Amino acid sequence: MDVKSTIAAQNYAAIRPATAPSVSPGGTEALRGLGTEFATFLQNGEETVKAGMTGQADAQALVQALAQTELAVETAVTIRNKVVEAYQEILRMPV
């Protein structure tokens, strides 16, 4: 009986590392790249809008920058929603 409980404790200890949170560098790096790209688009859009308002950029460039920014924001929001949804799915898992 005593031996069995020791073995069980050992097994639990052996399993523990599997449940420990680990940061996989690949995923976060990709997300960071996406984030910086998004920030660049946003900044570019803002600068072009500013230039357009002061008459330094033409209307086509303004529309292009705004469309790009809109799509970048939409992409970011959609991906965020997807990630949050995935976390919620994990949280709903019966333990």
Added chain:
Amino acid sequence: MSELFKSFQISASAMQAQAQRIRHVTENIANADTPGYRRKVTSFENVVSQGMTEGMIRTAPVTLDRSPLTQIYDPSHPLADDSGYYEGSNVNSIVEIADAREAQRSYEANLKMFDQARQMSKGLLELLRR
């Protein structure tokens, strides 16, 4: 996604070029009665960045139409010579209107392509949403 963004850039550059073309046409029509005015001819060229063409276009340096100026008979005009003629412009309204219409059609086509690329990328994102 960056391919679609590239087509945004290309169609925006084409729209920009057509806008410049229509500006030159406007200048020609505005100066139709200016003595000695030669009409401006717009031509296009590829944008080359780092030795590569990426499909974007821009207007080439403007050239002047070398066709002979019209001779207008008006002895009372201050610019008239001994025989009573002076040189008008070589602007032909029909040519200018045709050019303007062509610019408009090209602008519309590029606008459609812009919208097409936008709708495609929106459709792609729509997949993730459900």
